[in-house]
Amino acid sequence: MKTLYMPPSIKHFEPLHMVFSTWVDHLPFGYDLVTALRPKMLVELGTHKGLSYFTFCQAMKENDIDGVCYAVDTFEGDAHTDKYDESVFNAVNNHNRQHYHGFSYLMRMFFEDALKHFDDDSIELLHIDGFHTYEAVSADFANWYPKVKPGGIILFHDVMARLQDFGAWKFWDETRGQHETFTFNHGFGLGVLRKPGGDRSNDHPLLKLLFEDAKADDGAGLRSFYVHASKHLENTRKLKRLTQGQPQQQPAS
Ligand SMILES: C[S@@+](CC[C@H](N)C(=O)[O-])C[C@H]1O[C@@H](n2cnc3c(N)ncnc32)[C@H](O)[C@@H]1O
Numbered sequence: 001m002k003t004l005y006m007p008p009s010i011k012h013f014e015p016l017h018m019v020f021s022t023w024v025d026h027l028p029f030g031y032d033l034v035t036a037l038r039p040k041m042l043v044e045l046g047t048h049k050g051l052s053y054f055t056f057c058q059a060m061k062e063n064d065i066d067g068v069c070y071a072v073d074t075f076e077g078d079a080h081t082d083k084y085d086e087s088v089f090n091a092v093n094n095h096n097r098q099h100y101h102g103f104s105y106l107m108r109m110f111f112e113d114a115l116k117h118f119d120d121d122s123i124e125l126l127h128i129d130g131f132h133t134y135e136a137v138s139a140d141f142a143n144w145y146p147k148v149k150p151g152g153i154i155l156f157h158d159v160m161a162r163l164q165d166f167g168a169w170k171f172w173d174e175t176r177g178q179h180e181t182f183t184f185n186h187g188f189g190l191g192v193l194r195k196p197g198g199d200r201s202n203d204h205p206l207l208k209l210l211f212e213d214a215k216a217d218d219g220a221g222l223r224s225f226y227v228h229a230s231k232h233l234e235n236t237r238k239l240k241r242l243t244q245g246q247p248q249q250q251p252a253s
Helices: 008-012 022-037 051-062 086-100 111-117 134-147 168-178 205-217 220-245
Strands: 041-045 068-073 104-108 123-128 148-157 180-184 190-194
Touching (some): 008 220, 022 051, 022 148, 022 190, 022 205, 022 220, 051 068, 051 123, 068 111, 086 104, 123 134, 134 148, 148 168, 180 220
Parallel strands (some): 041 068, 041 123, 123 148
């Protein structure tokens, strides 16, 4: 790696909203990417309990980023998450109101119905994490790609997950060679795609690491950094739980 970069996630990131999700392996990268991009508009397709979405929102708030975020989801579930009840939406809605009021909005609807609310070339960071069949991921990409700003980023979760009828891996295998991309293989996998165009003269060091330096070293350094960063975050959380769970020491008499 040639570019110098100190990821903000290792300096000061402690997730405010922890819920069970396989997105757990990508929290430091999600936080760092939002901090690097400083997006004026961020959209997530598929929010469920909000692990990825609130990581993005936390980065927006803690780094004083002047932008808006939208979480699109029916908040009813699909065949992979199974149907879930209203308590999921209520918890996400409460957390959103409590912490991100004024810049983060939940759009409770189908992705297809949300499309008309966004202009072409307007979204700087799009996260595609809805239904994970090959057909669904391909359709989400085809429908939403025009909405992404030239030079903008699209994230795809689960590009390494080979279970049930998941097909994001197949979509990613076909797509990654045709675009500027970077792939995190750990966890269930996270694909990062950059739309052509935009002004790249002032690219943030993280973008240089993803799309320039990675051409030289195949991205091995960056990839292993985020494997360790997510393990470190998990261990820190475990340690905190353990120490907080221990009975208070009695003062010596
Ligand atoms: C894998 S979960 C999202 C996980 C989440 N990003 C996280 O960090 O844990 C997928 C979500 O997408 C939603 N979903 C799937 N297809 C959808 C569609 N066509 N329109 C709206 N929501 C959809 C489901 O309701 C579900 O909550």
